[in-house]
Amino acid sequence: QIQLSTGSSRPIAIIAADFNNDTQLDIATANHGTHSVSIFYGYGHGKFSHPMTYSTGYDSLPSSLVAGDFNNDNYVDLAVANYGTHNIGILFGNSNRTFEKQITFSTGLGSHPYFVAVGHFNDDGFIDIAIANSGTYEIGVLLHNGNGTFANQATYSPESAFPYAIDVVDFNQDNRLDIIVTNNGLENIGVLRGYGNGHFENPIMYSTGSHSSISLAVGDLNKDYRLDIVVVNNDTGSIDILLGYFEGFENQTRYSAGSNPQSIAVSDFNNDTQLDIVVANYGTDDVSVLLGYRNGSFAKQTKYSVGSHPISVAIDDFNNDTRLDIVVANSGSNDVSVLLGYRNGSFAKEARYSVGFSPESVAVGDFNNDVQLDIVVANSGSNDVSVLLGYRNGSFAKETKYAVGFLPHSVAVGDFNNDVQLDIVVVNYITDDVSVLLGYGNGSFAKETRYSVGSNPKSVAVDDFNNDARLDIVVVNYGSNDVSVLLGYGNGSFAKETKYAVGFSPYSVAIGDFNNDTRLDIVITNSFSNNVSVLLGYENGSFAKEVRYSVGSSPESVAVGDFNNDTRVDIVVANILSNDVSVLLQYNRGGIRYEATYASGGGSNLQHVVIGDLNNDTNLDIVVANYGTNNVDVLFGYGNGSLENQMMLSTGSNSHPTSIAIDDFNGDSVLDIAVVDYATKEVGLILGNGNRTFASQTTNGISSDSRPLAVASGDFNNDNRSET
Template identity: 60%
Template sequence: MTEDNRVNNHITVENARAVSDPHVENERHENATQKQSDPSTVFAPINKKINKSKITATSLDKTCWSKHGTSIAAGAFVVFTIIAIIIGVLTISFTSPNPTVQKCELKLKETPQHPIDYKYGPRSVAVGDFNNDSWPDMVIANRVVNSIAIYIGQNGTSFSTPIQYSTGNGSTPYMVTVGDFNNNHILDIAEANFGTNSIGIFLGIGNGSFEKRVELSMGSSRPIAISLSDMNNDTILDIITANYGTQSISILFGYGNGNFSSPTSYSTGYDSFPSAVATGDFNNDNYLDLSISNYGTDSAQILFGNKNGTFKNGLTLLTSVGSRPNSIAVGHFNQDVYQDIAVANSGSNEIGIFLNNGNGTFAKQVAYSTNSSSPYSIGVGDFNQDNLLDIIVSNNGTKNIAFFLGCGNGTFVLPRMYSTGAFSSISFAICDVNKDRRLDIMVVSNDTGAIDILLGSFEGFENQMTFSTGSYPQSVAVGFENQMTFSTGSVPKSVAVGDFNNDTQLDIVVANSHDKNVSVLLGYRNGSFQNQMTFSTGFGPQSVAVGDFNNDTRLDIVVDNFYSNNVSILLQ
């Protein structure tokens, strides 16, 4: 491809911019919620002059929308005109909703049940493809019988008979997660053992089975939650735990061969009882920070990361007295470049939103009621495909789940509740179970041990499927292999994929808002990509799409430019 310093060819089309002990004893804890290509491919110059033509802006319905009615009448006589005006006024008055009230459509349908026999006291569930057949599989942590169980997914709706692996006598596994710990592109398993103060590692073989457990000591920490991220920027997954026994969080740095360092711990404060941990870059220094929900002190805590993988004290974000935050999630809720925080407050029956100010601080909590529901788990995702993050909460007290649809400015509409039947939902996982490119939800019961699968559809969620798991499951998580990071331009806003050099391998194009260009990364056959090549656009490119616009069998690129009020078309 031709880079900026050689050729810049695009068509511009103008357009108007229109805690306490019972927290553990009652088993109610929530655990926190990834052949050389032809480098000569170019976007060729266009010699023919293209006349610019105005395009009339057309308003589009969004997921969060306000509906307005209008009436227009005309007549040859004054009397008919007066009658038409009166009718029009009455029509508007009685049919138009209040323009300040936003309506967000999301539906759930009644569902049949597909039970899986499960009787071993599940505490946590994680999802990943353990046998590389592209269908999601499940691993369940069994706190009663001290084991994990592997269920191999068969078609997105059914699972095989479980295979059990011991986690050790008295281990009481509280949470399980998945990731690639030895960089062989095969998913492995890590589980937090509350009873034996340890982490268990099961390395995957790739056929749905696992090697014998390797145990990592955690002292007297009583790990209650576990998470995975690359905390020291070495492209290797590290383990983060929230520790009930020592009121701390710990980090075990990965070596890339399935082994980990001894834990490095940071205090979360006296009587904090940390319940969950999530990662994000909250001060935009390109180093991951930690966000922690402290059940005991009614707060969320931020620890800022340093370049070498160490952490320093950051912020304490107050929820409310007696709020008892059980879980924490991170996302962009107001479409800026700063990561925001959401917490589920089980004691005050609400979710709390902390918007990032962009300078390492956060605005005060904005709370949204969940209606006396005792929310436990919280997660984020775009459930209605409007490119805006939504929030989902499992409500332990009212036997349902709540959806807060995002409006893109940091606010959310009032929740829509969906029943989980006769059981209380305590946690869930978000994943595409049936490979239809829409997010589905796996909801865990802490009453019956059932797992409900709600399949996403264009009208909300299709038939739920229920899988029995036994008593008191506490959380669900979705895992992915170790992330690979590739540099783009400044403030990437949108991404699209396509085969730009016709080598049958998918490539990536990214719109870089601050750099006024797009980055193209040609794909290799191993899931990695070449370094970016950049091509100029207009000012503030926001969204990017691909298509063959001149019927030459080669993909072209189109970008909308927010600040220059036009679109750019880059032809190959």
């Protein structure tokens, strides 16, 4: 151990940063007893300079500090929360290992700022400051003016709480920083979602069951790509786990379409990077195109005439001009309409091509490997599919038909046997099965193979639900009010169906990752119950129980896409009886649900929490300092948000640990634990073995007039080993 004396200053907070750009880590402390900050410059071999001390003002009682370059001169500066004088002090770093005299920015009379954090809140290239003002029960935000000064504080009230610890993260994954605060005095924590312009929503409060939440840590505990929160509760001797989760969709917004809209698809028709909508209107023999705006709303429809009773629509570039075109199946005139796009969101007059009797569904793919898109149509009246091979100019050859089951209603394409040739799957409404036709790669197909599904299958879609690089099938069963999932073997055959209940008279299906966990989910339109069912997917290809969202009258078709550019998948539905489309934008609030409380035992007096993978199983674990019971708790994570019962590691009789840091201190690629033992004036080291066991604590004494409160770790001597 190397001792760095701060005299009788009573340091209460510590950080490590390179303040003089010499690639060596330095140390800064906030000294509660002497109203100052001290800087220890690192020499690179584990030794440090004598402290350079800077006043934070008479009776300032600095309680927290953070490093950042506040004037963009490439030298690290300091921001200090001055609890006693109700302000934030900024000390600008110079190139000669010194700091300017502190300048202060008021946080308001009686505010008592206790904790400070920094981040870019408005994307102006300058660092802003967030403050927990414990005296006025507020969160303060100081926005940078761009000249080394800050605007007057803006405040946000987390109810009548005592803001204690604060952190800045992008909690709802919208590329805008949010603020998380623990509230001492109320049984909750607060999340303030950032708008990206320097302003924040009012806090959303989440219960913790404790009146004394004093420390927090943030990480993905259940591997769902959403941040979770761990909170230390000092009064109850426990920690709370609050998991981030998928909140669902806002109430629908509806837009007029034609009469009896039957089918819907989305893409960008006018190359403005915003998704647009096309709807097939069965009753008015036309399609409606609604161009999208950046905020997720849509312009008034533009209509284009097609054949009789259009019932299905698909989108792609049929003439290789990099402009999207539309194909429509016309059930009344037994043909398909192709409308070539002009790039500005408008379309040429239709061209028609004959198919079988009463076409119900259309899909697109290159079936003969000529780099020209082809069309496949399911003909419900003639119990077959029509394949029309495409020419370079956007026209199509005469159909070739292939027999399938009785009353085919929907068709989709994909490579089911991994031979790089597209295959076809069709749902057969009367025979309660699907037909799979494997492609030869020359535009022709093998005879069908059938697989049983539910009653009256109505719609089909394909994707890889279990991440095994083999395409799977999902089928909507209109008669049995469920969906069938058939996992693919990769050789063109499929496992027996697994069924999942949905709403009444389900009609259509679409696939997307709605909760950003990299696992595919499904959405179903329920035509009789006037809603959609969302089923979130698991990694093994199974699905959670449905969650329903109201839409218009008799929804029959669904498509998905990000309509408002918030990186979250939204839903659009065609409602046949209300003659409109419903748009459901996904919530972007970063919701949290209370998951579990883990007790550390009576009298534990929890002080500090950190997160890391201590046993190298890729799951995050939790370490807590227990001041009252003289130990640290390790709770190993299962990777699903739950934890094992704690393992208690003694820090010695009457040691009263107050702070912990985790790092690999002995170079064995396993995380170890460093502990500040306040009462015995020691820093303890507990080495991890990587197998859920730990060596006994070894200690290093600190000067007799010290009461250590906090610890940090880093490589202070550039030997590729961490020190504390």
